[in-house]
Amino acid sequence: MEKLYAHAHFHAAHRQLDYNGKCRFVHGHTWHGEITVQTERFPRDEKLDITLDFGRLKDILKGLDHRMLVSERDELFLNPDVFEPEGVVVMPGLNPSVENVATYAMNETVDVLAKHFSEQGIEYHIEVKIQETDNNIFTIDRTVTI
Numbered sequence: 001m002e003k004l005y006a007h008a009h010f011h012a013a014h015r016q017l018d019y020n021g022k023c024r025f026v027h028g029h030t031w032h033g034e035i036t037v038q039t040e041r042f043p044r045d046e047k048l049d050i051t052l053d054f055g056r057l058k059d060i061l062k063g064l065d066h067r068m069l070v071s072e073r074d075e076l077f078l079n080p081d082v083f084e085p086e087g088v089v090v091m092p093g094l095n096p097s098v099e100n101v102a103t104y105a106m107n108e109t110v111d112v113l114a115k116h117f118s119e120q121g122i123e124y125h126i127e128v129k130i131q132e133t134d135n136n137i138f139t140i141d142r143t144v145t146i
Contacts, residue, residue, distance in 0.1 A: 001038060001039070001040060002038065002039060002040070002041055002042050002051075003036055003037065003038040004035075004036065004037045004038075004042070004051060004052060004054065004057065005034065005035070005036050006034070006035045006036075006054050006057035006058045006061075007032070007033070007034050007058075008032075008033055008058045008061035008062050009030055009031060009032045009033070009061075010030075010031050010033070010061055010062060010064045010065035010066075010067075011028060011029070011030050011031070011065055011066055012028060012029065012031060012064050012065065012066070012067050012068070012069050012089075013026055013027060013028040013029075013067075013068050013069065014026070014027070014028075014029075014068065014069040014070070014095075014096040015027065015070075015074075015096075016095045016096075016097065017071065017073065017074060017094070017095055018094075018095075019095070026068075029132050029133060031061075031064070031101070031130060031131065031132055032130070032131040033060075033061040033105060033128070033129065033130050033131070034127075034128070034129040035057045035060065035061070035105060035109055035126070035127075035128050035129075036126070036127040036128075036129075037052075037057070037109065037113065037124055037125070037126050038124065038125045038126075038127075039122055039123060039124045039125070040122075040123075043117055043120060043122065052112075052113075052116055052117075056112050056116070057109065057112065060105050060108040060109060060112065061105060063089070063108075064089055064101070066087075067087055067088065067089045068083065068087055068088050068089070069089055069091050069096035069101060070088055070089070070090055070091065070096055071090065071091055071093060071094055071095050071096055071100070072090050073094065078090075089104075091103070091104050092104055092107065098130050098132040098136060098137075098138040099138050099140075101130050101132075101138075102128045102129070102130040102138050102139070102140045103140060105128045105130065106126060106128045106140050106142060109126050109128065110126065110142075110144055110146075113126075113144070113146050114146050117146050118146065119146070120146065121145060121146075122145065122146060123143060123144070123145045124143070124144055124145075124146060125141065125142075125143045126141060126142050126143075126144065127139060127140070127141040128140050128141070
């Protein structure tokens with residue numbers, strides 16, 4: 001079995017719509033993310049004899065750095081007259097919760113693998129771990145065939 005690990009941290013803000021507590025206000029975190037991809041044997045680039053540039057996975061997390069994480073129902077931050085679209089990343093789900101940030105990173109990881117290793121019929125086990133604060137961590141894992 002072979003595994004790739006990519007770690008990165010990013011600084012991002014969010015708010016939880018319809019939340020009855022302090023998280024309804026815009027606030028930020030220094031998030032930590034880890035993406036792990038495992039398979040029996042990774043295909044290798046014939047010329048370079050490498051599997052995948054780690055930067056392609058780290059860029060998923062670093063692409064969230066200094067951004068406002070929102071859901072598609074956050075009309076204020078999606079209004080280009082009020083907030084620059086380049087500074088906004090839309091998360092899946094109803095709120096940009098740690099669970100949905102992990103889901104976003106998972107979806108992006110699957111996309112990277114599909115573009116890099118397209119149609120080879122290889123089974124990958126992917127795990128994404130997102131740490132929102134020192135005490136709040138969410139992990140999601142999925143097995144996909146690409």
